[in-house]
Amino acid sequence: MTQSPISATTPLVDVSHASFGYGHHAVLSDVSYAVMPGQFTGIVGPSGSGKTTLLKLLLGTEKPQRGSVTRAAGVSVSYVPQLETVNWNFPVTVNDCVLMSRPARRPIPRASKAERAEVADVLERLGIADLGARHIRELSGGQQQRMFLARALVRRPQMLLLDEPTSGVDVQTRHEVLHLLDDLNREGLAIVLTTHDLNGMAAHLPHLLALRTRVIASGPPSEVIVPAVVEEVFGARMEILQHLGIPVVVDSMDDVTMKPAAS
CATH class of the missing domain: 3.40.50.300 (P-loop containing nucleotide triphosphate hydrolases)
Structure with missing residues (x-):
């Protein structure tokens, strides 16, 4: 799931005396x-x-x-937004929504077999493997959150x-x-x-x-x-x-x- 190791004593991100307005x-x-x-x-x-x-x-x-x-x-770094900020009417299935988070190497319809297998594995782990073909608006709140976790995790x-x-x-x-x-x-x-x-x-x-x-x-x-x-x-x-x-x-x-x- 993770990439190259970073020393346990090295911050992943260090915010120092930051101000914003x-x-x-x-x-x-x-x-x-x-x-x-x-x-x-x-x-x-x-x-x-x-x-x-x-x-x-x-x-x-x-x-x-x-x-x-x-x-x-x-x-x-991966990010999961607040669910209420998402357009749930966007015409996309769970599988394709998760695939869209991968680095853009090719159009989604041409996603590789390995990429689709990886998405299936992540959905299985999160307990929503049977929802891959479902439209995202048909999901419950908990299923929506798991889908966005899947989007985040496939980026490793x-x-x-x-x-x-x-x-x-x-x-x-x-x-x-x-x-x-x-x-x-x-x-x-x-x-x-x-x-x-x-x-x-x-x-x-x-x-x-x-x-x-x-x-x-x-x-x-x-x-x-x-x-x-x-x-x-x-x-x-x-x-x-x-x-x-x-x-x-x-x-x-x-x-x-x-x-x-x-x-």
């Missing part, structure tokens, strides 16, 4: 964050906190207006970026996606995802980056999902309980958007 509106301010090989990080924060913009800096589709973003030589990345991968899916699908990502990470794939779901997703990840334009905290959930950090990031007082060693936010964060932080 639109007009006079600052989206990121003096952000530093390094993605290490094999790391699994959740970027947490409400809408408008800069999560997606930070992913774009890691991906290279945006460049910082101040600071720098440095990538390891030859590092391969060393780093996988996902924007709100469990947004809009049911609890069962959320758990399935989380376990699948955990399996991929155990195989050595570095994963960075964004989420505002503290209880359903973030609390189960090994490393979190709490973001509100700037980095508020970084570390394991036990150090990031704490009252002071949650209040500064989400602009609301939240009670944090411990359940089986996992921090649990008592109040729902599902509909939280950017609010002025408490002084």
